[in-house]
Amino acid sequence: MNRVAATIALVARREVSTQVRSRTFVIGLVLMLAVFGGYGAVFAFVGSQTSEASLVLDGQAHELREDLRSAADRQGLQLTLTEAGNRATAESMVRGGEADAMLTGGFGTFQLVGRDDVGAGLRTLVTGVVEQRAVTDALSAAGADPDRVSALSGVGIRTLEPADPERGQRIAIALAVTFLLFFSVTAYGAAVAQGVVEEKSGRVVELLLATIPATQLLAGKIVGLGLVGLLQLLILGAVGTVVALATGLLAVPAVLAGTLLSAVVWYLVGFFLFATLYAAAGALVSRQEELQSVTAPVAVPLLVPLLLAVAVLPTDPHNTVTTVLSYVPFFSQTLMPARTALGAAAWWEVLIALALALAALVGMVLLSARVYRNSVLRTGARVGWREALKRP
Amino acid sequence: MLAIEGLAKRFGTATALDGVTFQVRPGEVFGFVGGNGAGKTTTMRIVLGVLDPDAGTVSWRGSPVDATVRRRIGYLPEERGLYPKMRVTEHLVYLARLHGMSRSAARDAAATWTGRVGLAERRHDEVQKLSLGNQQRVQLCAALVHDPDVLVLDEPFSGLDPAAVDTLSEVLRERAAAGIPVIFSSHQLELVERLCDRVGIISAGRMAAVGTVDDLRAASAERYDVTGPPAGWADGLPGVRVLDTDGARTRVELEPGTDDQKLLAAALQAGPVHAFGPYRPPLSELYRDAVADRPGTGGPA
Structure with a gap:
């Protein structure tokens, strides 16, 4: 047993040192950091667009100053209000970009003027305030009490389950984790297939198999590449976390820590599940050019949950299809962590999905080892699945 | 003693081996000759456990060859192949360690063998940067680096220049003198006759003759x-x-x-x-006689 472990460790170490020295590793890392950076920048940009606005008030509009301020506070909009001495100054401020828009005119003739457009947030705010003011004044004039009308017309809104104030952030984290896992499992699963074919086409595999058993060679290769993938995942996760926290993009370290932990666990499960599949596929062919044809079908179970996680989960975290699939091995490694990040999965759900995935993994390891052993020394024509799966 | 007994192997409908039996004694250089497709490589692959026989056994010192014994065999496969991007020393150390050697012993052995085959200057080069002949020398080192108890070499002389042929001949005699059985296949029959204590001639998956060259002469x-x-x-x-x-x-x-x-x-x-x-008669004539009455075999290439 000791010797088996030592052999697997030797093979794994070779894989790690070869991979880490390779250009693919560095390029992959840089590429992912760029994607991450772009993703963060877009979020930051969209965030700044919606939460900040500046308005210059001209003439009678200054009477609405207090109403505008309190309405902006209620909506979480950071509103900068300035008053220009005259209309021309106000207009030049809008034209020059110092203010997003100006409010001019008086009751009945108010005009909200932007340079070429007025942001939706600002538009809603100002029209709401003007309308409210008009109604209040009309009610007062009619002898009614505006406060009482307001109290009577209010509709309280509440949810049966506590609303999640961090939902937006959770969606962001869930998407990041989904992409990260998809990338890691795909890249390093494919690296396993490529490594297997490389040894086969380079003929070194015969020398290796004359020295150590096929299962140990396969196990070492998968463990080694899995560790490299994990290393990359951790680097990206750490960089992402630090950047997100430093820029104030995300403000929930607790959610993030839990999510990262679950990402690591699911990465390992997902990677090993797919790596065994990729290794078996790689053993069937003799040349790199043929690899695509056998690994393409493997990409399907990787893509389906990714699309579901991106398209369905953010808007509908409790969707039935995704909930059911999040238990199914080969889908769970993407869907369950996404649901966890969204706060839509209980801890026992995660455990059930993990148990099912591990059971599938045991089966896959046995099957893949058989295919590998049956096919890896057969060069030339592609080995058929049926033949490869034959009991030796 | 390395004993090969009654090996049989079929690939689909083709019979590759049919009752192949012979022994190689410690300290003996055994030459394995036969035409292309006669079954030499298949036999060697079965000895190394790379291929499973349909019937028959391979035993070493009286017990079946298992993974533990195989770690102690030095093998030169017919299909040469190394990791192209690994450096020579790094590669040999890796292989030696897979065979169970400690890191420092592996380093020493790699240095010794690369020096022996004349690759001292190329130790830190990537394998792919070497000429084919030099890659072949690295491959020989790979078979020898872990100080094996048994040597199984498939066509070790093919692709070597005369100097390397001399070095390898010397190494094989020396290993045999150290008490290990050495089995190698070759089509260069003069070399086999000069180097080998005993010879096995295989033809169409069966042993046509086994013995010293003098035995074979006496039998004819x-x-x-x-x-x-x-x-x-x-x-x-x-x-x-x-x-x-x-x-x-x-x-x-x-x-x-x-x-x-x-x-x-x-x-x-x-x-x-x-x-x-x-x-x-030289071995080449004995060989021709031995395989003459067997259908479906070519002469030595």
């Missing part, structure tokens, strides 16, 4: 070279078959039980005899 019919008498002198002599005539020399083969003195008397009667003596 006696042959004589007679120089002197005019051509045609031996035609029609009972128990005598003329093999070929070259000028004044006639080469004949005697049927078992034919008296060589009667042959000499007949020769003297036909004319003056300048030379008369037994002919010792």
